[in-house]
Amino acid sequence: MNFYFRVFLPVFCLWLAGCSVVPNKLKTAEEIMEVHPDSALHILQQIHPDKILNESNRALYGLLLYQALDKNDKKLQSDSLIDFSINYYLNHNDEIHLAKSYFIKARKYNIAQCYDEATSLYLKSLDYLQKKNDFALMGKIYSDLGDINAIQINYKESLNKYRYSLDYYHRAGKKTDANYVNISIGRTYRFEKKYKTALRFYSKVIAQTNDSILFGVALQEIGINYFWMKQYDSAQYYLRKSLLYPYRSTNYAIRCYILSDVLFNMGKYDSSRIYALDALKHPSNFFAQRECYRILVNIEYLRKDIKQMGKYMTKYQSYTDSVRKIESQTKSSVLETIHKSSQEASNSKLENRLIVGLILLVVVFSSLFYYLYRKRTKREKVFIEKQYNEHEDRTRREEIFKRQNVLLHKIESLKTEQAEVRKKITPSEKEMMDRRLYDQLIRFDNPEIFFREMDLTLNNLVTKLNSLYIGITPKEMTWCCLYLLQIPNQDVLMLLNYKSESLNKLKQRLAKKTKLSNVTELYDFLFKIMIEK
Numbered sequence: 001m002n003f004y005f006r007v008f009l010p011v012f013c014l015w016l017a018g019c020s021v022v023p024n025k026l027k028t029a030e031e032i033m034e035v036h037p038d039s040a041l042h043i044l045q046q047i048h049p050d051k052i053l054n055e056s057n058r059a060l061y062g063l064l065l066y067q068a069l070d071k072n073d074k075k076l077q078s079d080s081l082i083d084f085s086i087n088y089y090l091n092h093n094d095e096i097h098l099a100k101s102y103f104i105k106a107r108k109y110n111i112a113q114c115y116d117e118a119t120s121l122y123l124k125s126l127d128y129l130q131k132k133n134d135f136a137l138m139g140k141i142y143s144d145l146g147d148i149n150a151i152q153i154n155y156k157e158s159l160n161k162y163r164y165s166l167d168y169y170h171r172a173g174k175k176t177d178a179n180y181v182n183i184s185i186g187r188t189y190r191f192e193k194k195y196k197t198a199l200r201f202y203s204k205v206i207a208q209t210n211d212s213i214l215f216g217v218a219l220q221e222i223g224i225n226y227f228w229m230k231q232y233d234s235a236q237y238y239l240r241k242s243l244l245y246p247y248r249s250t251n252y253a254i255r256c257y258i259l260s261d262v263l264f265n266m267g268k269y270d271s272s273r274i275y276a277l278d279a280l281k282h283p284s285n286f287f288a289q290r291e292c293y294r295i296l297v298n299i300e301y302l303r304k305d306i307k308q309m310g311k312y313m314t315k316y317q318s319y320t321d322s323v324r325k326i327e328s329q330t331k332s333s334v335l336e337t338i339h340k341s342s343q344e345a346s347n348s349k350l351e352n353r354l355i356v357g358l359i360l361l362v363v364v365f366s367s368l369f370y371y372l373y374r375k376r377t378k379r380e381k382v383f384i385e386k387q388y389n390e391h392e393d394r395t396r397r398e399e400i401f402k403r404q405n406v407l408l409h410k411i412e413s414l415k416t417e418q419a420e421v422r423k424k425i426t427p428s429e430k431e432m433m434d435r436r437l438y439d440q441l442i443r444f445d446n447p448e449i450f451f452r453e454m455d456l457t458l459n460n461l462v463t464k465l466n467s468l469y470i471g472i473t474p475k476e477m478t479w480c481c482l483y484l485l486q487i488p489n490q491d492v493l494m495l496l497n498y499k500s501e502s503l504n505k506l507k508q509r510l511a512k513k514t515k516l517s518n519v520t521e522l523y524d525f526l527f528k529i530m531i532e533k
Helices: 002-032 037-045 055-071 080-091 095-111 115-128 135-151 155-172 175-191 195-208 212-228 232-242 251-265 269-280 286-303 306-327 332-351 353-417 419-423 427-442 447-457 461-468 474-484 489-496 500-513 519-531
Strands: none
Touching (some): 002 037, 002 055, 055 080, 080 095, 095 135, 115 135, 135 155, 135 175, 135 332, 155 175, 212 232, 251 269, 269 286, 286 306, 353 419, 353 427, 353 519, 427 489, 461 474, 474 500, 474 519, 489 500, 500 519
């Protein structure tokens, strides 16, 4: 009997100790979360979730782990843990922990730039925070909602949310967090092009803070403000200064790409390229990445590296598509209107069934308003897309004209340089000299390379014509390219080894193959194909 007692007692004590370890660790992590989030994360990472048998502890573990990851700028995990926490706190009517769970899940969607999902979760969190006096959490929610509205170009609502956030942070005694909101308010005024007002907010933050990270953000925003004002020397000064300060999240990438844009506008293309590439190596978002590739496309164009420019253009287009998807999300203000309408309807139904008819009427009008709003938004979107496409067409046209002008300028320059020599040589020697000139500039001596160069210069004209009209001969294709390049007719005859009569017959054959009624329509026809996407 004594033997079994001696064996059982230590095992039982170890089991009891093991049962108490997890709750103690969770309690410690919760207590130090705000002051030492890195230590809290370290404690939580030592706990294996599968070994937490108690549902209450498991729900708290999921919430605390997500909070710690968010505060340490770490990637948030899958939804399974936080969803368990939400379901548990819903079933047990724990409103404070439920509000925190909704908030931290909203943060995940916010970071992923899924603003419609994030807004819905933030609003749910606010519902459970009513009369709870958790001012710090309410300040965070309104700050994030202000950011979302600013991104969605609803500046009036954005400023309104930031003012709520400031009020709650002041009531919670969170001076540093309040100053971050002041930065956001200044940024919103910058979006509205109220640059002096924006600078007042940034200067206010610098005067009030000793936090090095916040100080760096303030310098960053001042630099961006001067960039928008086109005061590039001041912009460069503050942005370079901000790089000396520590940063969180995407701030370093933002500083680098804006500095890159500043240097590009100052004509310092090599330095601009270095900072754009450096920005892409750090955590960023779709907007910053798109702008980096825009800058790199422009730099490679100026460097005449068409191949590299094409690679960056592909990346730019990809991130532009991602930004469009973000911009197509339902506006936060609309979701808030719907959410409030839903909450009001639900409360009214519980309080007094006599006003059900009125609630239904409100819902119908809200739905009608929402429908009309969406319809209007759709029209505006179509209009914006039309303007965007027209802008793209103009941009594409200008790029093509630039390439043509550069080539023609080179031809004229070389001919001018050879003017004295040309006076002393025979016509046949002059023709050979011209041929060498075109071989050098557009690789006319190598049809494969020539057509590839023409595709790059003339917006894939050769590829488009080959796909649309199978019967076009290489000679006809060559003439199309030379014609659009505006090569002098005499040079075209020389290069094709044609006489005027032969060239006229070529044009007639080409007009017939492309189903044109007259050769005079060829230029407009070819130009239209060239500028198409």
